[in-house]
Amino acid sequence: MSGYDDSEAFEAAIPLSQRAMAARPAPYLDDLNPAQRAAVLALDGPVLMLAGAGTGKTKALTSRIVHLLATGKARPNEILAVTFTNKAAREMKERVGRMLGQVEGMPWMGTFHSVSVKILRRHAELVGLKSNFTILDTDDQLRLLKQLIVAANMDEKRWPARQLAGLIDHWKNRAWTPEKVPSSEAAGFNNRGTELYDQYQARLRSLNACDFGDLLLHCVTIFQAHADILTQYQRWFRYILVDEYQDTNVAQYLWLRLLAQGHRNICCVGDDDQSIYGWRGAEVGNILRFEKDFPGAQVIRLEQNYRSTEHILAAASGVIAANAGRLGKTLWTEAEGGEKLRLIGHWDGEEEARWIGDEIEALQRGSRGLGPFGLNDQAILVRASHQMRAFEDRFLTIGLPYRVIGGPRFYERLEIRDAMAYFRLAVSPDDDLAFERVVNTPKRGLGDKAQQEIQRAARENGVSLLEGARELLARGGIGGKGAGQLRAFVDGVDRWHDTVVNSRPEIADAVIEPLLPETAPARDHVHVRLAEVILEESGYVSMWQNDKTPEAPGRLENLKELVKALEQFDSLQGFLEHVALIMDNETEEAAEKVTIMTLHAAKGLEFPVVYLPGWEDGLFPSQRSMDESGQKGLEEERRLAYVGITRAERLCTVSFAANRRVYGQWQSQLPSRFIDELPGAHVEVLTPPGLYGGGFGAAAPAFGGSRIEERATRADVYNSPGWKRLQDRAGQRPVAQPRESRNMTIDLHAVSAYALQDRVFHQKFGYGSVIGIEGDKLEVAFDKAGTKKVVAGFISPAHEAGDLPF
DNA sequence: ATCTTTTTGATTTTT
DNA sequence: TCAAAAAGAT
Numbered sequence: 001m002s003g004y005d006d007s008e009a010f011e012a013a014i015p016l017s018q019r020a021m022a023a024r025p026a027p028y029l030d031d032l033n034p035a036q037r038a039a040v041l042a043l044d045g046p047v048l049m050l051a052g053a054g055t056g057k058t059k060a061l062t063s064r065i066v067h068l069l070a071t072g073k074a075r076p077n078e079i080l081a082v083t084f085t086n087k088a089a090r091e092m093k094e095r096v097g098r099m100l101g102q103v104e105g106m107p108w109m110g111t112f113h114s115v116s117v118k119i120l121r122r123h124a125e126l127v128g129l130k131s132n133f134t135i136l137d138t139d140d141q142l143r144l145l146k147q148l149i150v151a152a153n154m155d156e157k158r159w160p161a162r163q164l165a166g167l168i169d170h171w172k173n174r175a176w177t178p179e180k181v182p183s184s185e186a187a188g189f190n191n192r193g194t195e196l197y198d199q200y201q202a203r204l205r206s207l208n209a210c211d212f213g214d215l216l217l218h219c220v221t222i223f224q225a226h227a228d229i230l231t232q233y234q235r236w237f238r239y240i241l242v243d244e245y246q247d248t249n250v251a252q253y254l255w256l257r258l259l260a261q262g263h264r265n266i267c268c269v270g271d272d273d274q275s276i277y278g279w280r281g282a283e284v285g286n287i288l289r290f291e292k293d294f295p296g297a298q299v300i301r302l303e304q305n306y307r308s309t310e311h312i313l314a315a316a317s318g319v320i321a322a323n324a325g326r327l328g329k330t331l332w333t334e335a336e337g338g339e340k341l342r343l344i345g346h347w348d349g350e351e352e353a354r355w356i357g358d359e360i361e362a363l364q365r366g367s368r369g370l371g372p373f374g375l376n377d378q379a380i381l382v383r384a385s386h387q388m389r390a391f392e393d394r395f396l397t398i399g400l401p402y403r404v405i406g407g408p409r410f411y412e413r414l415e416i417r418d419a420m421a422y423f424r425l426a427v428s429p430d431d432d433l434a435f436e437r438v439v440n441t442p443k444r445g446l447g448d449k450a451q452q453e454i455q456r457a458a459r460e461n462g463v464s465l466l467e468g469a470r471e472l473l474a475r476g477g478i479g480g481k482g483a484g485q486l487r488a489f490v491d492g493v494d495r496w497h498d499t500v501v502n503s504r505p506e507i508a509d510a511v512i513e514p515l516l517p518e519t520a521p522a523r524d525h526v527h528v529r530l531a532e533v534i535l536e537e538s539g540y541v542s543m544w545q546n547d548k549t550p551e552a553p554g555r556l557e558n559l560k561e562l563v564k565a566l567e568q569f570d571s572l573q574g575f576l577e578h579v580a581l582i583m584d585n586e587t588e589e590a591a592e593k594v595t596i597m598t599l600h601a602a603k604g605l606e607f608p609v610v611y612l613p614g615w616e617d618g619l620f621p622s623q624r625s626m627d628e629s630g631q632k633g634l635e636e637e638r639r640l641a642y643v644g645i646t647r648a649e650r651l652c653t654v655s656f657a658a659n660r661r662v663y664g665q666w667q668s669q670l671p672s673r674f675i676d677e678l679p680g681a682h683v684e685v686l687t688p689p690g691l692y693g694g695g696f697g698a699a700a701p702a703f704g705g706s707r708i709e710e711r712a713t714r715a716d717v718y719n720s721p722g723w724k725r726l727q728d729r730a731g732q733r734p735v736a737q738p739r740e741s742r743n744m745t746i747d748l749h750a751v752s753a754y755a756l757q758d759r760v761f762h763q764k765f766g767y768g769s770v771i772g773i774e775g776d777k778l779e780v781a782f783d784k785a786g787t788k789k790v791v792a793g794f795i796s797p798a799h800e801a802g803d804l805p806f
Numbered sequence: 807a808t809c810t811t812t813t814t815g816a817t818t819t820t821t
Numbered sequence: 822t823c824a825a826a827a828a829g830a831t
Contacts, residue, residue: 598817
């Protein structure tokens with residue numbers, strides 16, 4: 001294809017180990033099935049690898065890279081391989097490394113965003129930035145937008161920054177710069193969306209910053225406007241590989257198409273049936289259109305599934321078959337038989353959680369004639385994260401170890417962001433957003449008014465907030481105790497910044513070519529000590545030490561961890577760069593635990609035993625999806641169901657409840673319409689033989705149960721005697737089981753609470769019920785699992801007025 | 807400036 | 822129901 005004929009120089013450039021490998025017959029090909037092999041060998045021209053769930057996609061992808069290297073088609077730095085998540089990128093790197101013995105780094109293997117940052121740092125000035133631009137996180141972004149909304153004299157309640165952020169993100173996903181937003185869309189946000197978008201971009205430029213969307217969008221802009229630069233990269237990246245192509249948005253699509261235009265050696269891997277990020281801007285259309293976009297493309301289907309049993313695959317195929325507009329593929333497996341998918345109806349959400357908890361323990365013991373399955377082998381996949389709570393509650397009560405995936409990530413926690421803002425100030429004192437974040441954290445007596453003064457001083461002089469504060473202090477424009485503390489703060493930042501500059505004079509280089517974390521040896525630990533000093537001197541650590549709330553010790557722990565993480569890096573700025581792009585918190589625990597996570601988070605994972613609770617219309621498929629996106633939304637929900645089922649290797653249990661508490665209200669539920677799509681004989685319906693606990697213990701023997709062996713539809717469910725009984729009970733609220741309790745006395749002065757009907761809310765301990773009153777003391781049982789606390793000295797106006805029932 | 811009460815509004819989430 | 826954010830009070 002492309003004429004690289006300088007073969008002698010080329011040969012020399014390939015390390016010996018790889019040349020040796022090229023000489024031998026390729027062992028990595030022996031491991032592959034015919035489809036996978038075809039996908040590896042089809043090197044020239046566009047290739048679409050349609051890889052169903054569990055068909056060995058990553059294996060094919062990594063083998064392809066190894067093949068490119070081993071045959072000398074490309075050197076490691078001539079392959080562009082992009083993924084969506086850092087985890088996927090890491091895994092690919094590891095696997096290629098393992099297959100080749102060792103490879104010297106593949107610099108262009110990474111996420112769309114990390115590759116884009118590398119490109120953008122080299123050409124930042126073309127989009128009005130400097131190469132050391134910073135990457136904003138969501139917090140900063142919202143703060144900035146809010147300022148703009150206020151400045152535009154808009155009611156920030158009617159027009160929340162969140163919404164504008166979503167809109168701008170949406171536009172950036174579609175690769176629309178402010179001028180390019182079509183008029184049909186511009187009406188959004190009180191007709192001022194594009195205007196604010198424009199201002200936002202200008203503000204970002206003046207801050208020398210960009211957001212996540214910009215990383216891609218700026219690259220596309222540069223490629224489109226500068227043919228010479230584009231050509232350079234096109235030559236550079238001789239082969240392009242893309243993972244999870246079905247999740248690409250328009251900007252990513254353009255990015256790829258521009259880069260692939262020349263040689264067209266692009267291999268996209270994906271599965272149209274697993275496109276579940278439409279709400280985030282992903283266009284399934286990209287993968288559906290592939291053959292049109294790249295005429296002459298080869299389409300290779302990986303359909304042999306190595307993960308699941310026949311029954312599970314049949315159920316998954318049955319669901320997904322209801323979607324229109326698929327590229328179409330049929331998963332098959334050599335493994336015969338296996339357990340049928342189970343469909344189970346429950347009385348309510350708590351009952352469902354109870355049943356699943358029992359089932360997990362049963363399988364752990366090896367009952368059911370299967371297994372035994374350890375806790376690591378079992379996962380609960382929910383549609384919405386609030387569903388997790390019922391399981392957490394139940395598992396805490398029975399003492400079943402679990403892990404929740406997708407909680408607040410480490411780097412998104414309050415204390416970590418605060419600490420990071422301090423570091424950012426130390427590295428670049430002009431970082432106004434960081435300044436705003438921490439100028440009054442810990443409390444320095446600088447309230448809204450003082451901060452507005454600083455803003456004004458900065459604006460008048462056209463300088464950063466830090467300089468503005470300095471100016472304000474110099475002319476005595478600020479009084480009271482705030483002044484002294486502000487002085488100390490400004491001096492502190494100066495001192496820390498000096499240390500940063502002096503300890504690393506070569507900052508500029510470090511910023512432009514940040515060392516990758518794995519290649520960065522911890523040379524000296526000046527920056528680690530500096531970080532500790534900053535956190536101490538700023539009073540941030542003592543702020544948490546003095547905090548009496550239960551979460552304070554954990555926060556201090558996190559800060560320690562943060563400082564420890566710094567040791568892996570060469571400098572503060574290297575660390576900041578890393579954190580901006582890598583927001584995940586991968587702590588692989590060895591302990592045996594059941595996993596609870598959302599369906600979205602489960603993509604790419606597999607478990608022998610999978611539970612899919614909450615299959616009720618409105619919850620799954622989600623009402624909001626259907627309302628907002630109609631048929632398209634429903635199809636995406638269906639793909640989510642497909643993803644869920646195909647995570648299971650051996651045993652998959654779908655369940656639904658007749659009653660569920662939604663925002664505190666009991667609602668009677670209908671089974672999910674997807675149940676009608678689970679294919680006939682492979683589904684078994686069980687309603688539990690009795691409801692136990694939940695206040696229905698006595699009724700259990702009478703409750704009976706039902707079993708539908710053949711085809712299960714919702715109609716069958718309705719007609720089953722078990723379901724009829726559930727319906728009869730509908731609206732009757734089960735009595736909650738008493739919780740375990742623990743006594744605790746609270747300092748009189750620490751108490752501040754107010755009463756709400758027969759409930760009490762306490763800022764630090766949450767909601768609780770009043771158990772008794774003695775004099776001016778109130779006994780309250782708080783809801784938080786396993787804690788009953790005695791609150792002394794409760795006083796509230798309503799209480800004193802005698803308006804409350806207790 | 808900060809602490810206390812009321813109101814609001816609530817999928818999925820990488821980078 | 823329950824947090825978080827806004828409004829109100831000190």
